[in-house]
Amino acid sequence: MRETKIECVKAFLRTVDGLMNPLMYERDSIIQSIANDDKWYTCVLKEKRGARNIWTLKAEIHVVEVYGEKFIRTDGNKMKADNLGELPSL
DSSP: OOOBOOOEEEEEEEETTEEEEEEEEEHHHHHHHHHTTOOOEEEEEEEEETTEEEEEEEEEOEEEEETTEEEEESSOOOOSBOBOTTOOOO
């Protein structure tokens, strides 16, 4: 199997008002953040309400280590590849 790594993801800050301020994060930053007990989730656009987007949280992102290498995944599979489900490419 070919090793697949995600370079970066667009992520939103989760606030009491919803998901705000989308920023780009490199995968190593996400891995370090999860190691520091931060929680990361995938989300998908549920609907648009005028100028406002309504998002739905999907799966929690975990770090999986395979032969000493770390990968970000939403499933528990110990495969040498990042996998965030059906998210679109950036």
